[in-house]
Amino acid sequence: MKGNNGTLWLPHVHTRFSDRYVSPTLEKVIDMCLRYQQNNSDKNLMLCITDSNHAEYIPYLLDNKNKLQNKYGWKIDDLDNIAFVIEDDCNKMYLLNGIEGHTKKGHLLVEGFDINNRKNIESVFHNKTLNFEDQIKRIKESDGDNLIILPHPFNVNVGGAIKNKNIEKIVLDFYNKGYIDAVEEFNAINQPFFKNSNEQTKYFCTKYGVRGIYSSDSHHSSQIFLAYTLLKNIDFSNRGKLLSSIRDSLRNYDYQNEGDGASKFNFIYTMLLRRVLSPCDIITLVGLGIKATYNTIKNE
Numbered sequence: 001m002k003g004n005n006g007t008l009w010l011p012h013v014h015t016r017f018s019d020r021y022v023s024p025t026l027e028k029v030i031d032m033c034l035r036y037q038q039n040n041s042d043k044n045l046m047l048c049i050t051d052s053n054h055a056e057y058i059p060y061l062l063d064n065k066n067k068l069q070n071k072y073g074w075k076i077d078d079l080d081n082i083a084f085v086i087e088d089d090c091n092k093m094y095l096l097n098g099i100e101g102h103t104k105k106g107h108l109l110v111e112g113f114d115i116n117n118r119k120n121i122e123s124v125f126h127n128k129t130l131n132f133e134d135q136i137k138r139i140k141e142s143d144g145d146n147l148i149i150l151p152h153p154f155n156v157n158v159g160g161a162i163k164n165k166n167i168e169k170i171v172l173d174f175y176n177k178g179y180i181d182a183v184e185e186f187n188a189i190n191q192p193f194f195k196n197s198n199e200q201t202k203y204f205c206t207k208y209g210v211r212g213i214y215s216s217d218s219h220h221s222s223q224i225f226l227a228y229t230l231l232k233n234i235d236f237s238n239r240g241k242l243l244s245s246i247r248d249s250l251r252n253y254d255y256q257n258e259g260d261g262a263s264k265f266n267f268i269y270t271m272l273l274r275r276v277l278s279p280c281d282i283i284t285l286v287g288l289g290i291k292a293t294y295n296t297i298k299n300e
């Protein structure tokens with residue numbers, strides 16, 4: 001039966017709007033999710049695209065709705081301004097609004113925010129005068145019911161927010177007040193070389209009863225489905241019900257974490273790809289070199 005076995009939530013997925021050459025395009029991610037649904041329609045699929053410091057995929061999707069429908073046959077509908085419902089002939093998925101913002105103390109995932117609040121949230125991340133606590137408060141209060149999740153909280157190499165006991169206290173305080181909804185207990189691309197940080201998060205979650213979720217943090221199409229959280233009883237009928245049912249599912253431990261880490265090979269391979277220059281970069285560099293040489297000769 002369609003959607004009867006819960007909702008597979010991919011809470012942390014990057015697209016080419018994050019890094020230009022390696023992460024899959026938005027179209028590719030959506031296509032992979034719809035194909036995944038072909039064999040897994042007993043579950044709903046809720047994708048959250050979390051590009052770095054902006055959610056440019058949202059205006060892109062809105063501007064290209066007709067083009068995408070003509071090209072791929074996708075019907076794209078809005079779910080009360082906090083998500084999109086995307087359907088092809090046989091499959092359906094939900095795309096919950098998302099962003100991964102960088103603060104001075106670490107990264108934050110914000111999910112299910114109102115489309116009209118997107119620029120406001122982006123500007124909070126770009127505002128370097130605000131401290132971590134004020135950024136969290138401003139974002140949460142800006143639409144009241146969005147979800148805030150701390151990704152890879154103990155991995156300082158990739159923007160973990162919990163760097164010392166002091167922050168641990170702030171995070172707990174914010175969690176208890178409902179400003180933070182969960183932390184990322186398992187991050188699939190941290191696992192091959194930063195396993196320790198996943199273990200620290202697991203310990204933190206167990207010790208304080210903080211809800212922990214699994215994510216892939218994928219930057220490559222091979223990583224999207226590595227790890228995810230399976231939420232029970234999610235109600236997609238409207239904005240309020242969707243966000244409160246996600247929150248209730250987390251609060252009541254009405255969810256299951258599934259998945260595994262990336263392999264060492266996959267991690268190194270995709271990391272190297274991210275560092276390789278594209279042909280455009282090479283052309284630009286050659287162009288700059290020629291210009292500089294020309295200017296030197298002219299001025300001699």
Ligand SMILES: [Zn+2]
Binds near residue numbers: 050100151
């Ligand atoms: Zn990320």
